[in-house]
Amino acid sequence: MLVVQKYGGTSVGNCERIQNVANRVARTKKGGHRVVVVVSAMSGETDKLLGYAKQFSELPNSRELDMILSSGERVTSALLAIALEEMGFKAISLSGRGAGMVTDDSHSSARIEHIDPTHINDLLDKDYIIVVAGFQGVTKSGEVTTLGRGGSDLSAVALAGALKAEVCEIYTDVDGVYTTDPRIEPKAKKIEKISYDEMLELASMGAKVLQNRSVELAKKLTVNLVTRSSFNDNEGTLITKEEEIMEQPIVSGIALDKNQARVSIVNVQDRPGIAADIFGALANANVNVDMIVQTIGHDGMTDMDFTIPKTEMENTKRVLMKFEGSVEAIDYDAEIAKVSIVGVGMKSHSGVASKAFGALANDNINIMMISTSEIKISMLINAKYAELAVRSLHDAYELDK
């Protein structure tokens, strides 16, 4: 079996931890598997290097920045290879270039275009453990690029896809994906298996185990992702195709997002194109609009509610200023929270939403906005009820069972 393992910055944060990773890789190799390891920079290293660059320029040239930032992963990959060699294994480190990782030329946020697996496959045939420096690649003309934050996960998933690995294990400092944030609901349980789409919904709402880009890529390449901890031997969470999950629960998890703000436009003229005008202006200003609700208009007027990232509040106010004349009022509310229930089982089960509304009503929590997708129901509530709502919903769907 071919296994790709990715170890993040905390897992390789110092030499002792790198040795711990080496032991773990060794165990997998001794289990009779072929192993490709992808590593991040030692935790803090990338920020340190970025800090240096910022001393010279607020907006450092991104080509030069990539040259700087890519060095951290090169160091960890070679250190791990040395550790494995010392333990008697054949091991070799490869930079992004060496691993055949070709990207476009968007420095600092490059996209992987393709991977040439020839060299790695050769080395695997010669019984090497391959240690790849994550987060980086090269352009067709040979310039070093980096993939942006979370880039090492992407490297690992892309490699797993190109090499047709049976599994891609992402090691972090948490045990896996939970039914909700255990700091809010101590009864939260680790999820054994979850579909890509559910993971995407959970990840986009604060379950920060994996970034969406990696899950999307895993879905596209049908890579079996496992997220688990490098600090213990607990089984992690398998993220895979929906079809692979036999007993699908109706709801898989509850997500909470406290980083949004609500914008309400009261009494907008209900004419064709008004929504396009408003959201077009916001898109031009790079404001990422999330939930959008428009009530059915009456008397030629309508109300429009939507959410934006809290950090875009000032930007949004500036953009919407020009609409102020043509509406009754524009309200902003940052004291809100979005709770969501996620589960592919919703597709085939009715009454899922009403159970959520009932649970919140029981606790006297008022719902300001609702938006639903095939596998998700999101509700906007007053921020002060956020944790209470998570616990109520977790309980209502019996996620601790």
Added chain:
Amino acid sequence: MLVVQKYGGTSVGNCERIQNVANRVARTKKGGHRVVVVVSAMSGETDKLLGYAKQFSELPNSRELDMILSSGERVTSALLAIALEEMGFKAISLSGRGAGMVTDDSHSSARIEHIDPTHINDLLDKDYIIVVAGFQGVTKSGEVTTLGRGGSDLSAVALAGALKAEVCEIYTDVDGVYTTDPRIEPKAKKIEKISYDEMLELASMGAKVLQNRSVELAKKLTVNLVTRSSFNDNEGTLITKEEEIMEQPIVSGIALDKNQARVSIVNVQDRPGIAADIFGALANANVNVDMIVQTIGHDGMTDMDFTIPKTEMENTKRVLMKFEGSVEAIDYDAEIAKVSIVGVGMKSHSGVASKAFGALANDNINIMMISTSEIKISMLINAKYAELAVRSLHDAYELDK
């Protein structure tokens, strides 16, 4: 004019100093010159990285070590490029690979095989300041290599040769080459010009401004080397062809080496091949023998004296044990010093040596061994007289004038 400038680890030791280097490079560029800069890693960085590697293995795989150690220079080169861009210049960093630096595959002590200057020349034509990561290259098959200690100087000299630069300036934290160590003789003067050969003799005896490999390469490629300080604007020392130095003084400088020990073999059988036996055995044990003196034998016996590095004392004793039966005695003396006077003028002037012997005799310093070359006279004396001898000789040849 095309100028290659090399800045060592101390000169780029922190962000403030890198900015200082940027200012200096900018001044050269504004002076109407084309500039190629070669940088070392920030001081301490290489040792830190080496320290990491040694935590995993006493003798880390040298290919992996090169991957690790080469990262420090990459970081500094890109930081300097960012600083120069911020000042309004076109600047670009290049790794060893980017600079076309091709080496053999002796990892950790690779030899430069050739430099392809096409890319750099293209960039120079486009008015770029080029910042090259020193100390590193790539093999023909694309593996990263490093050139060993002092490797950034080598990178600079080799680039200056390949690009036919008018001058290669090596910036360190000292002002240039002195007639002798100013800590011993405060009247020591900075030398304005010196020939490659003289520099080689001085460098090999403790004037640690430049390593011999760099001077040898500069001589081979006829590169005009200037060594100067990055912390002030003093003119440095030009190291060039003998023919370029019009008024050649007889003696250029006095060197002192306190790192040797003397070995005396008393009453060796004076038969053909005995020297070959002894020095062959030492060479096999990697003991670097320096001065060798053998007196004319009498009664079929002879004495043999030579010096070795102090650090090789135990090793040497072990090697020579097998000769103990066939000689009267083997004496070891670590309390010695070698003082040397160096100057190409000696070739054409007589009486240079006798002035040295006279000066030491005047101060009652006994000379144990003498060895001479075309441009050097070395004398072995008791270590306690070392500094006194340097001052006497400095005075005798009027080097403070």
